[in-house]
Amino acid sequence: MTYVIHGATGAQGGPVVAALAAAGKSVTALTRNPDAVVHGAQRVVAAGYSAVDLTDAYRGAEGVFVHLPVAPEQDRQTYAHNILTAVGEARPDHVVFSTSGFAVDAAIGGAAAALAVGLADSGVSHAVVAPELYLENLLMPHVIGSVRERGVLPYPIRTDFPVSWASHLDIADAVVALLDRTDVTGVISVGQYPAITGPELAEAFGARLGRNVVFDQITPEEFRTSMTPLMGESAAADIAGAYQAMSAMPDRSIAPETSAQKLLGVTPRTTSQWLADIGL
Template sequence: MRILVIGAGGAQGGAVARRLAAEGYEVRGLSRTGAAPDGVRPFAADLGDAARVREAFDGVTHVSVTLPLVFEAELVEAYVRNVLGAASAARVRRLVLNTGNRLPARATGVAAFDTRRKAAATALGSGVPSVVLSPPLYLENLAAPGVWGPLVERGVLRQPLPGDVPVSWLTHADLAAATLGALTGDGPVGAVLEVGGPPVTGAELAAAAGARYEELEVAAFEAGLAAALGPGAAAGVADTYRWIAAHGRDLYGGDGTAGRPGTRVTSPREWLAARLRTAR
C-alpha cells in the first residue's frame, strides 16, 4: 500500500498521516505549502491544479482526503473533480473522504455543510471505491486559547451553542484510527460512517470539567476564529454553529466507536481530565 493523505498539513489530515506512518505505511502528504509530519513524504500542490494533483497520485494505491476550509461551491467542486479524476486514473483501491463535520440529511443553505454533502455524494457516485467518514466536533477545539484559558483560569467552559444542545465529540487521534480502519479494513465501499462518541450537552461537558457553562456569542466566536483561519473560513465555520443552535438537536449521534470493530473513542470526560491534570 502506498497512501496519499490530502490535507496532511492540517490538524485532521496531519493526525491521519502520522498514524499511517507510525503503522509502517508509505505515506505521501499533500498540502498547499508542502507541510507534512515527520516520516511523511511531502508533496506541495494546490487542489485546483489538476495536473499537479495527478502527479501526486503517481504510484498511489489508497487515499485519504480532508478538504481545506474553503466553502465556495464552484471551487470545492473543482477540488473534488480533480481529486476524483486523478484517483480514477490511478485506479486507487480505496478513497476515504472526511467530511469534517456531521452532515444534515437535507440542504441547509450553509456552505460548509452543503459543499461537503455534495462532495460526499460525488465521491460515492464516482466509480472510485470510496468510503465517507462523517465525524462530529473535535475535542481539540476546546484547547483553543479563547476556550481553554477561561476553563483553566476561571472554571468557565464557553462554547458558541446553547448549553442544552447535545453534541458528539471525537479526537484527532480517533479520526486517524477511523481512517486507518476505513482504508485497510475489508468493509464494503459506498458506506457513510458516522464516527464519534455519544452526544453530551454543553452543560454536561462543563460539569465533567468541574466548570460552569457559558454560551458564547457566535459573532465573538467568529471574530476569534478569523485571527487563526482568516475571515472566509471563520464565517463558514460560524455559520455551522448558527445552524446547529437552531436545528441541530438531532444531528449528532454515535455509539462510541471510531470505525473499527473493538475500537472505542476517547470520551470528553477522559480527554478533559487528562488535559486539566497537565494544566493545573
C-alpha cells in the same frame, strides 16, 4: 503500494500519517506548504491541490485519505472538484473521506456534499467518515484561555444540546482502520455515544484541571468575532453560520447503527481520556 494522505502536516492528516508510518506502511504526505517537514513519509507538495498534482499522487495508491481544508466555500468547491477529477483519472484502490463535520446532504449543497456525491458516482471503493464536532475546537485560544483564566467554557451551542464529540485522534483511528478494511464502505459516524451536553463537557474539563468549570452558551456572532483573527472573516462567517443553523437542531448525536463502535470496533475517547492524551 502506498497510502496518500491529504493535509499531512495538519490536525487531521498528521495523526493519520503518524499512525501509518508507525505501522510500517508506505506513506505519501500531501501538503500545500512547501516548507513543511513530514516524518516517516514521502512529502509531496500539491500547490492549491491542483488536479494534475493530485492525479500523479493518487496513481497506484492503495488508499487515499481526503478532507477539505477550512477555507472560503469557493476554494473548497475547487478542491472538491480537483479531488474528484484526480480520483476519476487515477482510480486509486480505496478512498476515505472525512466530512470534518460538514453536511453531505446533496439537498443542502456545499463542497463536502459535492465531494461525497462525486465519490459515490465515481465507482471507486470509498468510505465516508462523519464526525459531528471536534474536541480540538475547544483548544482555540479564546475558549481554552477562558477555561483556564475564568473557569468558563464558552461555546455557541445550547446548554441542553447533546453532541457526539470526537477528536482528531479518533478520526485517525477510524481512518487507519478503514484504509485496511475496504469491506466497510458507506458512511461511518465517529463520536462519543451517548452524546453529552455543554455542562457535561465543562465538568470533564473541571475534573481534569482540578477546578470548577461552568459552561457558557454564547451566540454564533460572538463566536465569529473571536474566530476572525484566527482564520479570517470569510471562514469565520461560514462557521458561525453553521452554528446558527445548528441552533434549530435537536442534537448532534451519531447514530449507533452507523457508528465506528459498531462497524469498526473503534471506540472514541471520552473527553477525560482525550484531555489526558493531549496532556492538558
